[in-house]
Amino acid sequence: MEMSCACKGIRTCPVCEAAGKQPKLFVKDTEVRTFDYCDRCMKAWERGSSVHPNHMGPGLAFPGIFIQPNFVSKAEEAAFVDKIDKTAFVESQSGRRKQDFGPKVNFKKRKVRSACFSGLPDFSKPIYERMKKLEVLSDFIPVEQCHLEYTPERGSSIDPHFDDFWLWGERLVTVNLLSDTILYFICDEHPGIEVHVPMARRSLIVVYGEARTKWKHAIHRSDISDRRLAITLRELSSEFSDGGARSEEGQALLDIALTFRGYAVQ
Numbered sequence: 001m002e003m004s005c006a007c008k009g010i011r012t013c014p015v016c017e018a019a020g021k022q023p024k025l026f027v028k029d030t031e032v033r034t035f036d037y038c039d040r041c042m043k044a045w046e047r048g049s050s051v052h053p054n055h056m057g058p059g060l061a062f063p064g065i066f067i068q069p070n071f072v073s074k075a076e077e078a079a080f081v082d083k084i085d086k087t088a089f090v091e092s093q094s095g096r097r098k099q100d101f102g103p104k105v106n107f108k109k110r111k112v113r114s115a116c117f118s119g120l121p122d123f124s125k126p127i128y129e130r131m132k133k134l135e136v137l138s139d140f141i142p143v144e145q146c147h148l149e150y151t152p153e154r155g156s157s158i159d160p161h162f163d164d165f166w167l168w169g170e171r172l173v174t175v176n177l178l179s180d181t182i183l184y185f186i187c188d189e190h191p192g193i194e195v196h197v198p199m200a201r202r203s204l205i206v207v208y209g210e211a212r213t214k215w216k217h218a219i220h221r222s223d224i225s226d227r228r229l230a231i232t233l234r235e236l237s238s239e240f241s242d243g244g245a246r247s248e249e250g251q252a253l254l255d256i257a258l259t260f261r262g263y264a265v266q
């Protein structure tokens with residue numbers, strides 16, 4: 001079977017690299033120093049001293065990460081994956097594949113179209129109900145759900161990026177299925193430093209605050225050891241929420257999202 005890919009611009013994966021596209025080289029003036037995030041201290045510690053409580057050095061304050069281990073059971077994970085696999089994936093950049101349940105968005109023109117949006121999928125209703133019991137998510141209302149598939153065969157990864165700030169709100173919620181990986185963070189204020197946050201299989205992670213607004217997040221190709229499925233849920237920004245200039249549009253999107261009768265948009 002001929003393999004194709006969807007990489008644009010500077011993005012690459014093994015498929016387009018085999019066809020001759022050069023991967024972007026990151027020019028490093030210093031070696032990368034890895035700091036491992038410790039969920040007990042909400043700080044990151046330089047590699048080699050990350051086992052709690054035996055940390056050394058000053059550590060790096062890293063606010064804006066919430067982790068709930070074992071958020072879904074093994075049986076639920078199997079059922080979710082079964083459901084997800086019944087829907088076709090669309091090829092995405094950097095060797096990923098995706099499914100999207102949300103409005104069509106043109107971020108450059110700041111346009112949102114709800115015509116093809118039929119809501120979040122039925123199986124996320126219990127996920128949403130459970131999420132609301134966590135204090136950090138007690139008032140979280142999901143407006144879109146995205147499934148990303150990563151595999152070592154496709155060399156899947158995601159380059160450092162900020163999620164959009166104009167449409168999406170502060171909290172990014174991801175349920176991590178099928179294998180462990182590491183979400184890493186970089187920030188211009190801390191050149192040469194990568195903060196590594198573990199994403200264990202079946203855990204839920206919330207990225208908010210400075211981890212969302214100051215630091216870009218990414219996943220290295222080398223941190224995908226097995227097939228991984230990420231279910232990411234996003235909320236609306238204040239502009240699209242109560243009191244915001246586009247709150248009516250926002251409410252209309254939520255009314256669709258929360259029917260939980262959706263099919264993936266192509």
Ligand SMILES: O=C(O)CCC(=O)C(=O)O
Binds near residue numbers: 163
């Ligand atoms: O795969 C993940 O957990 C991260 C995905 C991500 O950053 C995104 O979809 O914006």
Ligand SMILES: [Fe+2]
Binds near residue numbers: 162
């Ligand atoms: Fe992201």
